[in-house]
Amino acid sequence: MAASPRRPSLSPEPTVLLDVPFAWRAAASDAGAAWDPGLSCWRWNRGDLPPALEPFRSKAYSYERFREDGANGRVPTPSRPTRAITLHPHQSDASRLIVQSRRLGRVGFLLGDEVGTGKTLSAWNAVLQMPEVRTVLVVAPLAVLEHWRQTIGWLGDGGRSVVVMNYDRLQRVVEVSADRNGKKPKTLKGKAQRCTAMKFDLVVWDESHRLKNPDAARTKFSVKINSQAGFIVWLSATAGQDPISISYLAPLLAQLAGDRVSDLKEFEKWCQDKGFGVSRQKFGKWVWDGNPQDIARAERLLFGGAVPGGIRRRPQEIAGWPEINRILLPIELSGDDAALYQAAWTEFRQELGLGGRARDAKNTLVARMRFRQKSSLLRVHGSADLAMDLLDNGHQVAISIAFRETLEAFVDRLEKAGHPCAQIHGSQTPQEKERQRMAFQRGEVRVVLTSLTEGISLHQGEHNDVPRSMIIHDLRWSGIDTAQTEGRCHRDGKFAQIYWALAPGTIDAAIAATVTARIRSMKAMVGDSTSTIDAIEQALLRL
Numbered sequence: 001m002a003a004s005p006r007r008p009s010l011s012p013e014p015t016v017l018l019d020v021p022f023a024w025r026a027a028a029s030d031a032g033a034a035w036d037p038g039l040s041c042w043r044w045n046r047g048d049l050p051p052a053l054e055p056f057r058s059k060a061y062s063y064e065r066f067r068e069d070g071a072n073g074r075v076p077t078p079s080r081p082t083r084a085i086t087l088h089p090h091q092s093d094a095s096r097l098i099v100q101s102r103r104l105g106r107v108g109f110l111l112g113d114e115v116g117t118g119k120t121l122s123a124w125n126a127v128l129q130m131p132e133v134r135t136v137l138v139v140a141p142l143a144v145l146e147h148w149r150q151t152i153g154w155l156g157d158g159g160r161s162v163v164v165m166n167y168d169r170l171q172r173v174v175e176v177s178a179d180r181n182g183k184k185p186k187t188l189k190g191k192a193q194r195c196t197a198m199k200f201d202l203v204v205w206d207e208s209h210r211l212k213n214p215d216a217a218r219t220k221f222s223v224k225i226n227s228q229a230g231f232i233v234w235l236s237a238t239a240g241q242d243p244i245s246i247s248y249l250a251p252l253l254a255q256l257a258g259d260r261v262s263d264l265k266e267f268e269k270w271c272q273d274k275g276f277g278v279s280r281q282k283f284g285k286w287v288w289d290g291n292p293q294d295i296a297r298a299e300r301l302l303f304g305g306a307v308p309g310g311i312r313r314r315p316q317e318i319a320g321w322p323e324i325n326r327i328l329l330p331i332e333l334s335g336d337d338a339a340l341y342q343a344a345w346t347e348f349r350q351e352l353g354l355g356g357r358a359r360d361a362k363n364t365l366v367a368r369m370r371f372r373q374k375s376s377l378l379r380v381h382g383s384a385d386l387a388m389d390l391l392d393n394g395h396q397v398a399i400s401i402a403f404r405e406t407l408e409a410f411v412d413r414l415e416k417a418g419h420p421c422a423q424i425h426g427s428q429t430p431q432e433k434e435r436q437r438m439a440f441q442r443g444e445v446r447v448v449l450t451s452l453t454e455g456i457s458l459h460q461g462e463h464n465d466v467p468r469s470m471i472i473h474d475l476r477w478s479g480i481d482t483a484q485t486e487g488r489c490h491r492d493g494k495f496a497q498i499y500w501a502l503a504p505g506t507i508d509a510a511i512a513a514t515v516t517a518r519i520r521s522m523k524a525m526v527g528d529s530t531s532t533i534d535a536i537e538q539a540l541l542r543l
Contacts, residue, residue, distance in 0.1 A: 016049055017068040018042040018056040028056060039067050040172060061138075061149050061157075061164040063172050069161070078159035085154050090318045091122040097311055098126035098233060107251045108232030110208075110302060110310030114324075115237040115484060116459065116491020117315065120144075120151045123204055123233050128158050130231075133201040135161045137173065137225070140206035142166040143455025146430060148206070163200075167210055170221040173198045192220035201230040207454055208234040209480050211248035214264050214286055219248060223263055226251065234310075237487065238480040242288045243276050243298060245480075256301045256309045315493065322495040324486060328512070329499045331382030375508060376406045376474050383473045383501045384413045387447060391419060395469045396446045398458045398496075400485050402474035407449050410473075414447055424450040438463070454484045460494040468496040475500060475512055482515050 020028045020042045028042055029035075031052040036043045041064050044053060058064035069076070087095070094111055101109040111119050127133055138148055148164045165172065171188065174195035178184045185191050203225060205211065211219045226232050232251070240246035246253070247267055254261035254270055261267050268286075271278035276297070277289030288294070302310045315321035387397045401407050404425065411421050422436040422445045437456055440448040442463045450456065453476065460468045468489040476482045489496035502508045 013045045013047050015068060015071045016044040017058055017064040017071070018044060018053060019058050019062060019064045020056045024056070028053060039071065041067055043071075059149065061152060061162045063163050063165050063169065066161060066163045076157075076159050076161050079153070079157045081154060081156040083154040085121065087121060087125060088118065088318070090313060091118050091125065094119070094122035094311055095126040095129060097307070098123065099129050100307055101309070102130060102231045104307060106231075106309065107255050108226075108234060110234045110236070110239060110249060110252065112236060112239050112302075112310050112312040114312075114314045115487025116457075116493075117237075117313065117318065117321075118492065119235045119237075120147065120206070121155070123206075123235055124151050124155055126233070127160070127202060127204075128155060130202070131158075133160065133230070135200045136163070136202050136204070137198075137200040137229075138162065138164045138204045138206065139167055139170065139222075140164065140204075141210070141455045142168070143430070143433065143452060144206060146434070147455075167218050170218055170225065171195075174221060174224060188217035189220060192217050192224065195221070195224055197221075197225040197228045199228045199230075200225075202233065203229040203231075204233045204235065205248075206235045207484075208236040208248060209238050209240060209245070212240055212245035212480070214244065214247045214267075215284070219264075222248060227262060238483045239310075241479050242290075243271060243278050243294050244286045244288050246298065247278075247286075249302070252309050253298070253301055256305070315490075318493070321493045322490075324490050324498060325495075326486070326498045326500060329386060329501055330504045331379050331386070331501045372474075373403050373405060375503075376401070376403050377409055379473065379501065379503055379508070380406060380409045380413060382503070383471055384410060384417075386499065386501060387414065387471060388417060388419065390469045390471075391446055395467050396440065396443065396448075396460075398440075398448050398450060398468065398470045398489050400453075400470065400472045400474065400488075401449055401451055402476070404451075406474065407451065410449050419447050420445045422448040424448060424452055424456060426451060450488070452488075453481045454488075456488055457491060458488045459491045459496065460489075461492065468494070469499065470496050471499045471501055473501050475502070475508065475515055477515065479515055479517075 017036075017039065018028065018033055018041065020033065025042075031050060032046065033042045033044050033053055033056075035041075042056070044050075049057060058068060068074075090113070094113065098109045098111065111123060113119055113122075127136060140148055145164055145166060152162060152164075163173065171191055174191070174197045176184050176191045176195045179194070185194055205222065211222050213219060234249065234252075239249070247264060250261045250264065250267035250270070254267070257274065259270060261270050268278060268280060274297075276294050277291045278294075279287060279289075281287050302308065303312060314323065316323035383399065387399060390397050399410060401410065407423060407425065411423065414421055422440040424433050424436050428436070433452075433456070436448070437458070439445050440458060443466055446466075448458060450458075458468065458470075460466060470486065470489040472482070472485060476485065486498050490498065500512060502512055
């Protein structure tokens with residue numbers, strides 16, 4: 001299945017393909033748009049696009065624009081760069097290594113530089129140095145698609161056909177085959193097993209740790225897409241924290257060891273042959289035996305040798321860029337809040353069957369989420385007070401939260417104190433997220449509350465030079481998510497103090513201990529020093 005689009009019969013009028021959200025499909029149909037099953041897109045081919053359909057016109061480098069160009073027989077012409085960009089030396093070095101890896105016949109390259117070091121520019125600059133690459137697929141989280149379009153616009157596309165899409169739309173670039181009875185699978189995993197992917201000269205997986213679960217449908221789609229790709233570039237500052245979570249790098253790991261692995265089943269056997277403690281339990285669940293030597297061996301494979309299979313640099317290793325600094329800040333609960341916390345904790349233990357009641361397994365996840373929500377709300381006063389102290393010291397403050405109720409409680413407390421807040425969360429449109437982000441970046445508001453762990457830049461220096469601090473109010477249980485969250489403000493060579501707000505003697509401190517252990521594994525995997533994590537663990541012992 002080549003990357004050149006399948007063409008329907010051409011009509012006298014050019015075909016315009018539309019990106020119509022599900023909720024607007026009835027309105028698009030009423031306005032005259034039609035669904036084209038051959039292109040898997042909504043289309044218009046009756047001349048000028050009517051005003052009612054104009055909001056659905058496809059964006060540059062979208063899947064719909066790619067299909068539209070093919071349907072109309074358009075030949076890509078090079079776009080002119082919109083900015084004169086000078087890469088930092090570390091970015092140019094990364095581009096050089098990516099190009100060199102392709103010249104050596106490698107299957108791909110892992111660009112694992114720390115969050116905020118400009119991996120997007122490095123990767124696209126490398127693409128522009130490969131004249132043989134004509135078709136490119138970029139897969140990224142929804143929140144950073146516009147950043148990719150902007151980066152390609154800044155540097156120019158060199159006349160390449162480019163598709164920029166998010167992880168949830170991967171089935172768009174595969175063709176699902178029917179079984180012997182003529183039926184096609186309906187589930188995503190079923191489709192991933194019976195599909196053939198388009199061929200692209202180069203595929204970029206941005207925030208590639210999203211492929212860390214080998215059983216997920218998106219990972220299975222990625223295996224099919226990679227099998228047809230000429231070259232693969234994985235971008236992630238948090239590539240993985242154990243051998244299972246870097247299974248998406250199987251083709252590269254095996255090649256660096258002098259072997260070949262084409263799918264996850266072969267990766268399992270390869271791990272066993274090489275002595276990595278990876279296996280599958282009953283019902284196919286992947287497990288790792290926890291041997292820390294496996295992490296060191298994976299790190300040597302990826303980053304060792306004269307021409308490494310990947311590169312990983314921290315800000316302090318780049319001239320003049322500051323190292324991240326975390327402070328564990330105890331947030332004391334008032335007497336009333338402490339009593340409410342204890343009541344919530346007792347209720348939670350009972351839900352788990354630890355308080356004399358039979359355990360209902362179906363309610364365990366619900367109970368855990370409800371308890372975390374209550375704990376988060378009870379700590380709002382302490383974290384809000386910390387934020388106001390930082391504001392009084394001339395800082396702009398980003399607060400990372402996980403729950404909408406917590407966000408609303410922060411807004412109520414801070415705005416009553418005279419501190420209006422920007423809000424960035426998953427239910428907003430990309431345009432609204434950007435509007436809120438810019439209000440914070442320009443200093444129109446000095447506090448931003450966000451539930452996003454990746455895909456947004458909140459660092460000092462984009463539009464003003466006011467120092468930044470970040471409060472991690474709701475610590476994620478994943479080391480990868482925590483490290484990504486910390487990089488929202490501490491990035492692009494700009495320092496931001498990171499505060500982990502914890503209530504001593506609560507489950508939050510236990511969560512922090514778990515997260516530090518996971519970050520330790522992740523950093524060891526990519527060759528980072530764990531001295532900061534060591535200090536955090538010692539601080540936890542004193543809480």
